[in-house]
Amino acid sequence: MQPRRADLPSATWRKSSYSNSDGGQCVEVSDNFPGIVPVRDSKQPEGPAVIFGASAWSAFVDNLR
Numbered sequence: 001m002q003p004r005r006a007d008l009p010s011a012t013w014r015k016s017s018y019s020n021s022d023g024g025q026c027v028e029v030s031d032n033f034p035g036i037v038p039v040r041d042s043k044q045p046e047g048p049a050v051i052f053g054a055s056a057w058s059a060f061v062d063n064l065r
Contacts, residue, residue: 008038008049015042029057 011030026042030049037057040049052060 011038013040013042013045 008030010032012032013028013030015026015028028040028042028045030038035054037052037054038049039052039057041047
């Protein structure tokens with residue numbers, strides 16, 4: 001299966017609601033892409049993003065709860 005490509009420069013990112021205000025360990029996700037969820041480190045927004053399938057991301061988040 002070929003990986004899906006996303007136009008990440010045009011992504012709108014949101015920080016995790018669990019992130020604290022002191023710049024600690026934070027992740028950002030973008031909801032703009034059907035079927036995939038790009039995730040990046042908010043402290044390094046110019047760095048790489050990891051792209052998860054939407055169902056895999058949902059399962060991950062559900063397991064964290």
